[in-house]
Amino acid sequence: MGSGMQDIEIAFQDQLQKNHCFGCGADNDQGLKIKSYWADDGTAVCRFTAKPHHCAGPTRYLNGGIMATLLDCHSICSAIALAYRTEGRAISEGESIAFVTGSMDIAYKQPVPIDSPVLLKAELESLSPRKTRVVCRLFSEDNLCAQADVLAVRVPDNW
Numbered sequence: 001m002g003s004g005m006q007d008i009e010i011a012f013q014d015q016l017q018k019n020h021c022f023g024c025g026a027d028n029d030q031g032l033k034i035k036s037y038w039a040d041d042g043t044a045v046c047r048f049t050a051k052p053h054h055c056a057g058p059t060r061y062l063n064g065g066i067m068a069t070l071l072d073c074h075s076i077c078s079a080i081a082l083a084y085r086t087e088g089r090a091i092s093e094g095e096s097i098a099f100v101t102g103s104m105d106i107a108y109k110q111p112v113p114i115d116s117p118v119l120l121k122a123e124l125e126s127l128s129p130r131k132t133r134v135v136c137r138l139f140s141e142d143n144l145c146a147q148a149d150v151l152a153v154r155v156p157d158n159w
């Protein structure tokens, strides 16, 4: 990516309003504050660096619940971003679009070293106006460590 001003992208979460979610809310000061972006290949990506207190039993590994939150929140925010894009709108332009997690299956394949950044990569498939399937992979240093299959369900914005 170039370095000109026009190339600076704003994260999905920084375009969503009044989101207090622990994982993805820009409005939660104690949250993880993940940041998600479109990649050139049509997937959505998020990079996250854990804090020491996000550890599992052994302090060298990332906690599985934190991993689930990362997979969940990146997937749902990406489903919201896709819905705006499909409707030809910028995120938060016009009536607000909200999705929540209907279901999520996770395979934990390898432990995640806590002191390396992780990369999340989401592939999206719109199944119907209300349902989006997301396959989200979590990598640490190019190793696939976890994979989630998420059903994102559209809800009214007063959910």
Ligand SMILES: CCCCCCCC/C=C\CCCCCCCC(=O)SCCNC(=O)CCNC(=O)[C@H](O)C(C)(C)COP(=O)(O)OP(=O)(O)OC[C@H]1O[C@@H](n2cnc3c(N)ncnc32)[C@H](O)[C@@H]1OP(=O)(O)O
Pocket: 016, 017, 018, 019, 021, 024, 072, 073, 076, 077, 080, 096, 098, 099, 100, 101, 102, 103, 128, 130, 131, 151, 153, 154, 155, 156, 157, 158, 159
């Ligand atoms: C967030 C919105 C608030 C607005 C805020 C403003 C802006 C903020 C911006 C951005 C927010 C980003 C926030 C990210 C959050 C991160 C992710 C979370 O942690 S979310 C919390 C955990 N999830 C729940 O607590 C869901 C609890 N469940 C429910 O509320 C309902 O069960 C819900 C909405 C999922 C579905 O209920 P129904 O009654 O509305 O709709 P039915 O007709 O049952 O389902 C619709 C379709 O989805 C399928 N479906 C629903 N649940 C399913 C499931 N578990 N498995 C498979 N299919 C399911 C159904 O079969 C149906 O499919 P067919 O249309 O018939 O083809």
